[in-house]
């Protein structure tokens with residue numbers, strides 16, 4: 001399967017289980033691997049045959065500005081669902097990191113994989 005990857009996308013969102021986190025936006029970092037439905041764009045050279053990565057980023061930035069989650073797990077699940085349902089990806093890997101939230105830890109996060117990845 002061919003994969004589009006996006007690394008270290010930063011976004012502002014309300015995320016967290018503690019009271020201060022429910023009012024203060026935090027910067028999160030998102031890494032994505034997005035399976036594309038076919039090899040067609042490699043041959044056609046046509047953006048209509050693939051997933052427009054700019055459209056993914058725009059869609060997620062809008063959603064993250066509006067949606068609030070408690071857990072990074074739930075946020076990662078939401079992102080995976082958007083990519084699969086709205087962009088038609090058969091397989092995604094999504095990692096969400098919080099930066100500098102724990103003393104002595106540069107970043108902490110979760111990675112999830114959804115859908116089927118054909119060999």
Ligand SMILES: Nc1nc2c(c(=O)[nH]1)N=C([C@H](O)[C@@H](O)CO)CN2
Pocket residue numbers: 015016017018021070071072073098101
């Ligand atoms: N597995 C998780 N553990 C924790 C989460 C989380 O989203 N998933 N969140 C927090 C707090 O919001 C924390 O990031 C604030 O310091 C704690 N543990």
